[in-house]
Amino acid sequence: xxxxxxxxxxxxxxxxxxxxxxxxxxxxxxxxxxxxxxxxxxxxxxxxxxxxxxxxxxxxxxxxxxxxxxxxxxxxxxxxxxxxxxxxxxxxxxxxxxxxxxxxxxxxxxxxxxxxxxxxxxxxxxxxxxxxxxxxxxxxxxxxxxxxxxxxxxxxxxxxxxxxxxxxxxxxxxxxxxxxxxxxxxxxxxxxxxxxxxxxxxxxxxxxxxxxxxxxxxxxxxxxxxxxxxxxxxxxxxxxxxxxxxxxxxxxxxxxxxxxxxxxxxxxxxxxxxxxxxxxxxxxxxxxxxxxxxxxxxxxxxxxxxxxxxxxxxxxxxxxxxxxxxxxxxxxxxxxxxxxxxxxxxxxxxxxxxxxxxxxxxxxxxxxxxxxxxxxxxxxxxxxxxxxxxxxxxxxxxxxxxxxxxxxxxxxxxxxxxxxxxxxxxxxxxxxxxxxxxxxxxxxxxxxxxxxxxxxxxxxxxxxxxxxxxxxxxxxxxxxxxxxxxxxxxxxxxxxxxxxxxxxxxxxxxxxxxxxxxxxxxxxxxxxxxxxxxxxxxxxxxxxxxxxxxxxxxxxxxxxxxxxxxxxxxxxxxxxxxxxxxxxxxxxxxxxxxxxxxxxxxxxxxxxxxxxxxxxxxxxxxxxxxxxxxxxxxxxxxxxxxxxxxxxxxxxxxxxxxxxxxxxxxxxxxxxxxxxxxxxxxxxxxxxxxxxxxxxxxxxxxxxxxxxxxxxxxxxxxxxxxxxxxxxxxxxxxxxxxxxxxxxxxxxxxxxxxxxxxxxxxxxxxxxxxxxxxxxxxxxxxxxxxxxxxxxxxxxxxxxxxxxxxxxxxxxxxxxxxxxxxxxxxxxxxxxxxxx
Numbered sequence: 001x002x003x004x005x006x007x008x009x010x011x012x013x014x015x016x017x018x019x020x021x022x023x024x025x026x027x028x029x030x031x032x033x034x035x036x037x038x039x040x041x042x043x044x045x046x047x048x049x050x051x052x053x054x055x056x057x058x059x060x061x062x063x064x065x066x067x068x069x070x071x072x073x074x075x076x077x078x079x080x081x082x083x084x085x086x087x088x089x090x091x092x093x094x095x096x097x098x099x100x101x102x103x104x105x106x107x108x109x110x111x112x113x114x115x116x117x118x119x120x121x122x123x124x125x126x127x128x129x130x131x132x133x134x135x136x137x138x139x140x141x142x143x144x145x146x147x148x149x150x151x152x153x154x155x156x157x158x159x160x161x162x163x164x165x166x167x168x169x170x171x172x173x174x175x176x177x178x179x180x181x182x183x184x185x186x187x188x189x190x191x192x193x194x195x196x197x198x199x200x201x202x203x204x205x206x207x208x209x210x211x212x213x214x215x216x217x218x219x220x221x222x223x224x225x226x227x228x229x230x231x232x233x234x235x236x237x238x239x240x241x242x243x244x245x246x247x248x249x250x251x252x253x254x255x256x257x258x259x260x261x262x263x264x265x266x267x268x269x270x271x272x273x274x275x276x277x278x279x280x281x282x283x284x285x286x287x288x289x290x291x292x293x294x295x296x297x298x299x300x301x302x303x304x305x306x307x308x309x310x311x312x313x314x315x316x317x318x319x320x321x322x323x324x325x326x327x328x329x330x331x332x333x334x335x336x337x338x339x340x341x342x343x344x345x346x347x348x349x350x351x352x353x354x355x356x357x358x359x360x361x362x363x364x365x366x367x368x369x370x371x372x373x374x375x376x377x378x379x380x381x382x383x384x385x386x387x388x389x390x391x392x393x394x395x396x397x398x399x400x401x402x403x404x405x406x407x408x409x410x411x412x413x414x415x416x417x418x419x420x421x422x423x424x425x426x427x428x429x430x431x432x433x434x435x436x437x438x439x440x441x442x443x444x445x446x447x448x449x450x451x452x453x454x455x456x457x458x459x460x461x462x463x464x465x466x467x468x469x470x471x472x473x474x475x476x477x478x479x480x481x482x483x484x485x486x487x488x489x490x491x492x493x494x495x496x497x498x499x500x501x502x503x504x505x506x507x508x509x510x511x512x513x514x515x516x517x518x519x520x521x522x523x524x525x526x527x528x529x530x531x532x533x534x535x536x537x538x539x540x541x542x543x544x545x546x547x548x549x550x551x552x553x554x555x556x557x558x559x560x561x562x563x564x565x566x567x568x569x570x571x572x573x574x575x576x577x578x579x580x581x582x583x584x585x586x587x588x589x590x591x592x593x594x595x596x597x598x599x600x601x602x603x604x605x606x607x608x609x610x611x612x613x614x615x616x617x618x619x620x621x622x623x624x625x626x627x628x629x630x631x632x633x634x635x636x637x638x639x640x641x642x643x644x645x646x647x648x649x650x651x652x653x654x655x656x657x658x659x660x661x662x663x664x665x666x667x668x669x670x671x672x673x674x675x676x677x678x679x680x681x682x683x684x685x686x687x688x689x690x691x692x693x694x695x696x697x698x699x700x701x702x703x704x705x706x707x708x709x710x711x712x713x714x715x716x717x718x719x720x721x722x723x724x725x726x727x728x729x730x731x732x733x734x735x736x737x738x739x740x741x742x743x744x745x746x747x748x749x750x751x752x753x754x755x756x757x758x759x760x761x762x763x764x765x766x767x768x769x770x771x772x773x774x775x776x777x778x779x780x781x782x783x784x785x786x787x788x789x790x791x792x793x794x795x796x797x798x799x800x801x802x803x804x805x806x807x808x809x810x811x812x813x814x815x816x817x818x819x820x821x822x823x824x825x826x827x828x829x830x831x832x833x834x835x836x
Contacts, residue, residue, distance in 0.1 A: 024063040024090070024116060027079055029335070035078035035134075037119070038364040039580065042085035044447070045148045049404050056156060061088030066120040070446065072195035074121035077131040081118060081187065083138035086146075088166055089117040096634055105564075113163050113272060114206070120169040121181070128210070129178040135187035140167065142191040142202055157201020162250055165203055170220070177210030177257070181221040184274070185426040192250055199233050199281055201250045207754065208255035209503070217296065218258035219266040226273030226317075230254075232337065233279050234291035256311055264296030264307035273317045275560035276363075276756045278335045278373045282325035283820065287335040287373075293342070295355070300348035306389065308344030308351045315341075316359045320365035332370040339377035343392060351382030351389040351421065360397070363402040374405060378415045381428060387457065389419030391427040392721075395421040401435040401472065402493040411446030412475065417455055418466075424459025424494075425482065435472040447511075448476040454482040458493035461519060462499050469505040478516040481525070493552060502527040509534050512569055514546045522551040522558065522578065523832035529562040535569040535597060546572030550586075555610070566593040570603035576618070577642070578609025588621045588810060595628030602632040605688055608639050609658075611681045613651045615641040624662035624822045625809040627672070633669035636666075637674045637690050642681040648693060653678040654701035659809045661708035661726075677703030677719035695719055695746040697780060697834050704804070706736050708812055709748040714744035721751035721804065725770050725833070729759040736772035736830065744775040747785065753797035753822060754804070755833050759817040763835040770822075777824075787828060794822040794831065 003210040027036035043059070046242055050057055066079040081087070091149070099178035117140070121128035142165055145155050167189070184207075193207040209220030224230075235251045257267030269693045271293075277732040280287035296311030320337060324330040334569060344354030356379050363375040382392030394416050396666035405412075414436075430453055451468070454461035462483035483502040485492045497519035507513070513534035518526050527547055539639030545567045548560050572594050577583045587609050596603035605627065610618035630636055643651035656677060666672055673692075678699040679689040693699055700719040708726040717740050725737055755770070777785045777793075798821070806812050821834050 001829060002285060009559055014389070015651040023063045026068070027064045027066055031280070034146050035080050036082055036120070038064050038079070038081045038087070039381045039615065040083050041087055043146060048146045049148050049151055050396070054153070055820070058144045059146065060087050060090055060092065063090045063116055064118050065122050068122040070123055072125055074123050074128040074131060075127060075129050077121050077132070079132070080116070080136055081138060082690055086139045086141045087143050089115050089142060091115060091163060091729070098413040104209065115163050116171055117165040118167045119171045121171070123172045123175055124624045126172070126176045127176045127178060128172050128180060130595055131169045131180045133167070133169035133182045135182070135184045135530040137186050139188040139190055139401045140205070142193065143196065144202065144415045154335035155198055156194045156200060156278065158194050158202070160200060161202040163203030163391070164206045166206050166208070166211060168208040168211050172215055173213040174215060175212065176216045176218065176262070177220060177829045179219045181223065182207065182345070184224045186219045186227040187232065188229040188275070190229070192231070192233050192235070192252065199279065199809070201233065201235065202287070204250045204252045206253045206255070206258070208258045209269070210257050211255070212259045212262050214261045215216070215259060216262040217259040217264045220257040220337050220813065221267065222256050222269045223255060224274035229275045229277055231279060231293070234287060235290050245510040251290045251292055254291070255297055255816070256294065257296045257796040258294070258299070259297070259306065260299040260819065261301055261304070261306060262298070263307050263309065264298045264311060266311065267292055267296040268314065270314045271316060271318050273319070275321050276317045276337060277321045277323055278336055278337050280322065280324040280333050285332055285334060287333070287537055288338065290338040290340070292340040294345055295342065296344045297342070298346040298349055300346070304345060307349040308354060308382065310777050311344035312354070313356045313723040314342050315361060315430070317360045318510070319362045319534055320373050320831050322365055322367050324371070324373060324436050324597055329720040330367070330371045330663070333367070335373040335471070337373060337375045337613065337751040339375055340541045341377060341379045341568060342383050343381045343394070345380065345383035345408050346385065346387055348386040349384065353391045353420065354382040355393045355396070356381050356395065359397055360399050361402050365404060373651035374403065374796045376411070376413045378417070380417045380420045382419045383417070384421040384423070386422055388424040388426070389421035389428065389456070390425065392419045393429045393431070393693070394418055395431040396436065397433040398435060398515050409499055413446070413448050413450070414475070415450040416452065418453040418464060420455045421458045424461070425454035425456040426462045426464065428453050428464045430466045432468040432471055434470055447475050448497055449477045450478040451512045453480065455485065456482060456494050457479070457485055459494065459498040460498070461494045462496055465501040465503070467508055469502045471507050472510060473507065473513070476511040477509055477513050483516050483518040496521045497525065500521045500525045504528070504532050505530045507532045507543045511535060512545050515545065516548045518550045520552045523560070524557040525549060527560045529565045531564045532562070534567040544573070545569035546571065546573040548573065549576040554581045555585060556581070556614070558588045559575060562588070563590045564591055565589065568595050568597040570596050571664065572604070575608045575611060575688060577608070577811070580613055580639070582610035582612035582615045582618065586615045586619045586621070587835045589623070589625060590811070591620070591624045593626045600631065602635070603631050604635045605630065606637045608637070608642050608679070608681070609656060610640070611642040613647055615643065615644065615653045616655045618656045619659070620658040621737045621811060622661065626665040627667065629667035630817060634673050634691070636672050637679055638672070638675070639674065639676040639679040641677060641691070642679045642690065643699065645680040645682040645691060648680055649698065651698065653699045653703060655703070656705045656811070659705065659706040659708065659812060660712055664709045664712040666713065672714035675705070675714045677705070694715065694814050695782065700748070700803070701806040706771070706809065706812065710738065711735055711737060711739070713739040715744055717742070723752070724754040724804070726758060726812070727761060727768060729761065731768055733766070733768050736769040738771045740773040740775070742775065744778045744784070745771065745773045746778055746780065746782070747778050749793060749796050750800070751797050752800045752802050753794060753820060755820045757818045763818060765835065767832055767834045769830055770833050773829055776828050787824065790824045790828055794824065800821050
């Protein structure tokens with residue numbers, strides 16, 4: 001038989017219409033247990049080896065069923081496998097269902113072959129329901145050859161077959177499979193190789209709660225109980241010379257329900273203590289295997305759509321184990337298991353309301369100090385290869401944190417997708433509770449924990465959410481509601497990302513912690529952090545900790561609230577932006593600490609409320625911030641808005657507000673680079689740069705700086721038209737509230753200069769320093785202000801009236817408006833306020 005390849009999506013097209021009239025063997029019916037029973041089976045030496053010809057005998061076992069081709073629905077049948085020997089399938093041609101397969105990446109077709117190995121009910125045009133298959137004891141194997149103890153001859157060279165061995169309580173065609181169950185107890189599903197020495201592959205087990213061709217699969221269940229085992233061999237996804245992904249379909253597949261040209265709904269797969277055993281060859285030191293598991297898979301071979309709805313994948317406990325040369329104590333071995341887990345998947349149709357729950361996942365199996373197997377896994381709540389993925393849910397609620405270590409692949413990854421689709425992903429949820437992994441872990445450049453609520457190539461990504469709480473995370477975390485996707489140099493962008501939520505509470509991330517929301521329009525999204533620590537250790541692999549909301553067209557009404565947040569990442573940023581318009585966005589930081597764990601003390605901190613050609617009515621509010629040392633230039637920018645560097649003359653920034661309150665602490669008094677109403681934003685390839693903008697009317701109209709601090713020092717302040725200073729019990733009469741060291745401060749005759757008081761202070765006849773600008777003051781055009789003109793500006797600005805909505809500032813409370821006058825110092829570098 002020729003070697004056959006297949007696709008990741010397992011998209012099947014029928015070459016013939018199988019009638020399910022296989023030459024299978026009916027198991028014996030046992031009246032006392034009301035079930036069909038597969039009796040004990042074993043091989044004798046004469047079954048394995050022809051001593052006269054000195055050759056191995058190719059095994060050909062039996063395929064078993066309970067009831068086949070009934071004239072009516074099969075209802076309530078039971079088949080029990082209780083065999084302490086090894087059971088192998090019959091692979092004679094008449095037992096094979098032949099179909100065609102479309103390849104997802106190569107767009108070609110090839111034959112695939114199904115063998116109904118152990119099936120309770122086989123039916124054509126009639127349903128199978130309420131039936132059960134129990135694998136009580138024994139081993140299922142697909143080996144062609146077994147070596148007797150007195151034979152040392154090498155096995156025949158492998159022919160690389162590619163069968164799919166079906167183990168299921170129901171296999172129907174042009175009918176439905178409803179409410180059937182498969183329970184795996186003390187059994188070992190060890191299929192996929194011709195022999196257990198060379199590991200020549202010959203297929204894979206397809207273990208399912210039910211399988212339907214041209215029919216629906218509803219409310220079926222596959223359960224793996226404690227004591228169950230699955231053998232895994234050298235099968236994996238590979239990449240060919242031109243970067244295209246190839247797929248070896250000889251990968252074990254597990255399904256709650258599997259339908260071709262039918263919906264799958266309400267099916268489930270439950271792991272209550274299964275062991276995944278990765279097999280390694282002797283005289284080698286590395287191995288890798290792959291396994292796929294689905295709550296439900298809706299396969300499609302026609303132009304119709306079929307959906308995966310309300311299927312579940314539940315992991316209460318999975319353990320990893322390693323076996324090398326039939327022993328469990330090699331001197332050295334390094335193995336990796338790649339896992340693909342789906343709540344529900346549709347090849348052509350929608351994936352709706354599917355769920356994944358994970359409670360305990362042992363991701364490392366250690367045999368000894370130098371031998372182990374480790375897992376990297378992807379989890380998809382709902383996967384739609386050609387459709388929408390909506391209202392799916394992935395929940396991790398670990399009893400114990402999982403482990404990771406170095407491995408030969410050079411990376412550790414765990415990726416969680418709420419909805420994975422092509423035409424839209426809405427209402428998906430990812431929840432993570434309790435510690436994900438241990439605190440001390442190795443560092444690999446490709447390590448990642450991806451949390452991706454709504455991956456889609458088109459359509460909308462609305463009303464999705466990511467919730468993480470009470471968790472220690474030691475892998476770099478990259479979180480996405482949705483974002484642009486590049487496939488073969490083509491960029492796909494979701495239409496909208498509206499009404500999404502990200503919530504983090506009591507999180508310690510010892511590596512990077514970043515989140516992104518990206519689409520053509522990004523509106524009314526909410527990101528909240530509470531007691532979050534990012535990058536608590538020095539890492540040479542630091543890629544930054546950032547929160548970015550980005551739109552091709554418009555970003556409006558977005559809200560970011562960071563409370564008790566700290567980041568020691570080399571690159572820390574909070575940015576909301578859009579190409580055409582960024583408006584009514586709000587960024588609030590309360591009790592934030594920033595620094596860099598870099599030995600060079602270099603990095604950057606950029607906090608920007610709204611980036612766009614047209615940026616207005618944005619608010620950045622900071623209460624209590626501590627900024628550590630950054631030795632490099634242009635490291636710390638706090639700006640309520642930004643415009644693009646190459647378009648700043650035609651851009652507009654107006655009606656934006658920056659509030660600084662509480663304690664504003666920096667490494668040195670004047671180590672801030674810039675506090676600005678508008679800065680310049682630049683993209684160069686994948687890099688982003690911010691620059692100080694010139695003070696222009698189109699970049700400062702009605703931009704408002706509110707200072708409710710005892711002191712803040714910076715190199716420059718610009719692109720504000722309006723200023724409010726708050727005098728409190730912490731204000732010191734002889735220390736300016738605002739100190740500007742390197743550049744003069746621009747004042748505008750149309751602007752305002754307001755002074756507020758709080759803490760019930762008695763201010764009559766008192767004087768305070770408001771601003772000390774070491775380079776003096778300039779007008780709208782950058783011309784120095786003389787004593788006369790400066791006092792004229794101060795008089796005019798203090799008497800101007802504008803509607804100021806202080807109530808929109810969360811932390812500006814308990815203040816009173818007071819009567820005051822302003823005057824400049826003789827050296828024209830200081831502005832004083834006097835209370836009458």
